[in-house]
Amino acid sequence: MIKKARPIIGILALQGDFEAHKRAVEGAGGDPVEVRTKSDLDHIDGLIIPGGESTTMLKMLAEEDLFEPLRQFGRVKPVFGTCAGAILLAKEVLNPPQNSLQLMDLVVERNAYGRQIDSRIAHLEFGGEPLEAVFIRAPVIRKAGGDSHVLVSYNGDPVLVEQGRHMASTFHPELAGGAAIHRFFVEKVSSSGKRKIA
């Protein structure tokens, strides 16, 4: 039997909780590497954009000249955006409107759970297993269009969505205590297997 190589998963490490994502990727059978420059994108098979503050991340992407390279990367390889990362992946951002990579057919409203409830843990299910979904000043996905597919919902709103090679979650899967969602992404990266054509 041929042994499959562990896919190399980049974690955008400009801001936000990238350390917890690295541990989760390791637990999910991927090799995590930090991404800070556009040349880092040449060596990875898939990318995670972590949570943080999407406005700050946009500013840093512009400063590092990374916005357009990220968009190009997403045209051929899988990207998983979590919380602020999901905001960056959306095609349209509300409250207030802001620029985004537009890699997924999502309309996302920032800070949509209101100021009183900054964070919460919801007990949900993913793939038949319990999922502790941690929401921190989370956005709400108001629309998941095109060929996107809702994997997990909470109170009737999509909170984990896949569309083709990409994924977005409005919660923090790296804080969920299990690696099921990261494993799902690592498998997506392995099966998209586009390492050579980038």
Ligand code: GLN
């Ligand atoms: N509220 C943040 C934003 O709008 C997202 C919060 C998070 O990533 N935990 O960018």
